[in-house]
Amino acid sequence: MVTGGRRAAQRTGPLAGPVDLPGLEVAPPGVLPVSGNRWDLALAAAPGDARALDRDRAPVRDRDHAPVRDPDPAEARDPADARDPADAYDSAPARSGTHSGTHADARTGDPARGGPPSVTVVVTHFEQPRELARTLHALTRQTGAGTTWRDVEVVVADDGSREPPAVPDGVRLVRQADRGFRAGAARNLGAAAGRGEVLVFLDADTTPEPGFLTAMVRLPACCPEALVVGRRRHADLAATDPAAPVEQVGPQRELPAPAWLDDAYAASRDLLDADERSYRFVIAAVLACSRWLFEGLGGFDETFRAYGGEDWELAARVWRHGGLLAHAPDAVAWHDGPDWAGRDEVERRARKLDETLAVARRLDGPGATTTGLRLGPPDPVVVVAEGLDPTGVAVCVDSLLAALPRARVHLSRADHARLGGADDRLRLGRPDLRTASRLLEVRRPVRGPAAGWRAVLDAVAGVDAPGAVRVDGEGAPGGGSGDGAVEWLRLTDLRTVRRRRRWARAGAEGVDALFGETTLTGLDLRPVAPDASFESYLGGWG
Numbered sequence: 001m002v003t004g005g006r007r008a009a010q011r012t013g014p015l016a017g018p019v020d021l022p023g024l025e026v027a028p029p030g031v032l033p034v035s036g037n038r039w040d041l042a043l044a045a046a047p048g049d050a051r052a053l054d055r056d057r058a059p060v061r062d063r064d065h066a067p068v069r070d071p072d073p074a075e076a077r078d079p080a081d082a083r084d085p086a087d088a089y090d091s092a093p094a095r096s097g098t099h100s101g102t103h104a105d106a107r108t109g110d111p112a113r114g115g116p117p118s119v120t121v122v123v124t125h126f127e128q129p130r131e132l133a134r135t136l137h138a139l140t141r142q143t144g145a146g147t148t149w150r151d152v153e154v155v156v157a158d159d160g161s162r163e164p165p166a167v168p169d170g171v172r173l174v175r176q177a178d179r180g181f182r183a184g185a186a187r188n189l190g191a192a193a194g195r196g197e198v199l200v201f202l203d204a205d206t207t208p209e210p211g212f213l214t215a216m217v218r219l220p221a222c223c224p225e226a227l228v229v230g231r232r233r234h235a236d237l238a239a240t241d242p243a244a245p246v247e248q249v250g251p252q253r254e255l256p257a258p259a260w261l262d263d264a265y266a267a268s269r270d271l272l273d274a275d276e277r278s279y280r281f282v283i284a285a286v287l288a289c290s291r292w293l294f295e296g297l298g299g300f301d302e303t304f305r306a307y308g309g310e311d312w313e314l315a316a317r318v319w320r321h322g323g324l325l326a327h328a329p330d331a332v333a334w335h336d337g338p339d340w341a342g343r344d345e346v347e348r349r350a351r352k353l354d355e356t357l358a359v360a361r362r363l364d365g366p367g368a369t370t371t372g373l374r375l376g377p378p379d380p381v382v383v384v385a386e387g388l389d390p391t392g393v394a395v396c397v398d399s400l401l402a403a404l405p406r407a408r409v410h411l412s413r414a415d416h417a418r419l420g421g422a423d424d425r426l427r428l429g430r431p432d433l434r435t436a437s438r439l440l441e442v443r444r445p446v447r448g449p450a451a452g453w454r455a456v457l458d459a460v461a462g463v464d465a466p467g468a469v470r471v472d473g474e475g476a477p478g479g480g481s482g483d484g485a486v487e488w489l490r491l492t493d494l495r496t497v498r499r500r501r502r503w504a505r506a507g508a509e510g511v512d513a514l515f516g517e518t519t520l521t522g523l524d525l526r527p528v529a530p531d532a533s534f535e536s537y538l539g540g541w542g
Contacts, residue, residue: 116150117221119213120194120291123202124186126159129166131205131336134242136171138207141245144214148221149198152213156204157190159183184300184310187284191294197221199294203285206232208333209247215331216288224293225502226324227315229271230286230331233257237336250334258339270327273463276316276437277367278325284311286333289318297321301362308355316363320437322499364406364437366461371406378408380438380457380491381431386412392445392528394419395537400442401425403450404457407440433494441490444475445528447537452524459518460493467496467515475527488525 121139125132139154154171158164160178167173174193176186183203191199198220200213212230219226234255237246264281268274271281284300297317304310315325360369360376369376382400384393393415401407401423408425416428433439438460459469471489496515529542536542 116146116148117197117217117290118195119149119152119198119200119217120191120196121152121154121200121202121213122187122190122194123154123156123204124159124183124190125156125161125165125204127161128204130242131207131237132156132165132167134237134240134246134336135202135204135207136168137243138209138246139213141210142208142213143210144217148214149217153194153196155190155193157186157193159186180305181307182302182305183284183307184304184314185302188299188302191291191299197291199289199291201284201287202333203335205336206285206333207237207246207250207336208331209250212331212333215328216286219326219328220288220290220293223324224290225322225499226289226326227282227293227318228288228326228328228331229282230288230333231327231329232283232286232333232335234335234337234339237334246334247332255338265327265329268327270329271325274319274325275463276319276365276461279312279315279319279363279368281327282311282315282325284314285335286331287311288328288331293318293323297323304358306354306358307351309359312359313362316365316368320435320495320498322495322502369406374406376406377435378425379406379436380404380440381433381436382407382409382440382442383431384409384411384415384442388415388442388445389528389530390415390418391532391534392530394534395447395528395532396442396445397426398537399447400453403448403453436494439492439494441492442488443490444486444488446473446488446525447528448523448525455523456489456491456520459520460491465493466518467500468492468517470517470519471523471525472519472521473523473525473527485521486527488527 123132123135123139136154136156139152142152145151156165156167156171156173158173158175159182160176162178164173164175172193174189176182176189187201198217200216202208216228216230219228233250234257235250235253236255237249237253240249240253261281264278265271268278268281271278297314299314300310301313304313319325357375360373362376363369364377364379369379384397393411397409397411397419401409405425408427408431410427410429410431411419413428416426420426420428431439438457440456456469456471460466469489469491470487471491472485473488475486500515528537532542
């Protein structure tokens with residue numbers, strides 16, 4: 001027990017609740033009960049809607065859309081609604097004839113194992129023919145065929161250039177109309193046109209050294225949950241021969257690289273110690289992952305219509321769904337031109353603001369979205385148990401939302417009717433957990449200052465955080481709860497739920513032991529007294 005608002009933590013075993021795979025139902029008592037009084041977290045691991053992948057789709061699809069604004073998360077399709085990779089094939093069984101390599105087992109839908117993978121390199125292009133020629137030439141000089149990778153195909157994805165770029169024989173060209181900066185949509189178009197089991201993404205102005213593919217493919221080939229970012233260096237290559245070896249001319253004409261990015265890789269041991277904020281260190285210009293992961297999560301978010309942000313959003317979605325982030329420092333590619341920080345100051349600041357706001361509208365969690373403005377998805381999603389004292393519920397919900405304004409609270413019909421109104425953070429019934437990161441279940445009405453509530457969320461932050469947190473305390477005075485500790489709250493990190501489900505489905509042993517539970521006591525929270533009135537709570541005298 002620790003007083004004064006500091007927490008005492010004790011690991012008490014695996015993620016709570018009986019688990020019935022593949023449905024993954026976690027069963028805390030008394031929380032919006034479904035059949036059999038079991039709380040179903042299946043949607044936290046994978047949506048059950050009809051947006052399963054269609055493997056018979058045409059490789060080059062029509063991507064013409066009406067003009068759109070940045071979506072309101074409450075009404076727009078969040079790309080994180082895509083199915084969990086473990087479930088991407090449940091309602092769309094593998095069919096022959098789509099890909100030359102077997103990137104998924106035809107019986108289980110799991111990523112295939114054994115032997116070097118085939119690779120698709122997607123090169124995104126817009127009005128850069130000279131840079132594209134340099135990058136395509138460099139791809140012919142790659143080393144590692146037959147060891148790290150089996151074969152390579154190259155797809156150039158053009159984002160609406162006025163004239164189609166010239167590509168050599170053997171390179172496929174796919175194009176989309178010019179409707180703004182749609183790099184994410186172009187990359188999806190290129191990935192859909194390819195057949196490789198591992199996808200590698202490059203920009204036309206980012207030229208790889210000969211060992212680039214070997215270094216990029218190594219990890220996705222053996223760990224299909226990994227999203228790998230290479231090392232982008234900068235040089236003034238404009239006056240150089242496109243056929244000149246970039247590993248020679250690049251160092252001769254090198255420009256400064258962003259020190260903050262190098263520092264981040266060093267501090268995290270090349271993202272081995274990644275956390276929920278590490279999506280900021282992922283760059284789409286030098287990126288690789290398994291096709292299984294990419295298709296299972298729905299690829300890049302195509303609603304981005306301006307420079308930047310789509311790579312951060314994808315990396316954050318990979319993390320949210322239990323994937324891994326990694327940096328391959330030996331996978332070097334040279335960007336033709338200065339780093340973003342070396343460009344025009346006024347333009348850079350304006351575009352950076354637009355990029356940051358676009359990301360904030362799509363992501364949740366600390367460091368990702370706004371704290372006052374409600375731009376992004378709710379965090380956490382809160383479920384209040386049925387049958388609790390109505391006054392206690394009113395006090396608890398008001399206290400919680402004052403401390404966690406980004407939360408969304410799901411209530412029983414009676415409680416929602418009593419508290420409902422203009423506050424759109426109050427919802428009726430069970431939540432849709434597909435895009436959620438954290439689920440907070442209220443078992444007893446409690447109240448307290450912001451520090452107490454935030455301490456609960458902090459308990460699942462960081463590299464060594466547990467999969468679930470139980471907040472215990474004494475029952476309300478005169479509440480008849482009996483002696484001993486009473487469970488007040490339970491917070492579940494849905495990332496661990498998703499990962500646990502995939503690993504268990506793949507037959508991994510000892511999965512439960514990897515995701516522990518922490519019990520917190522001594523927080524600045526206290527139960528709402530049974531005789532409390534809402535009037536006294538608001539007035540400050542009770």
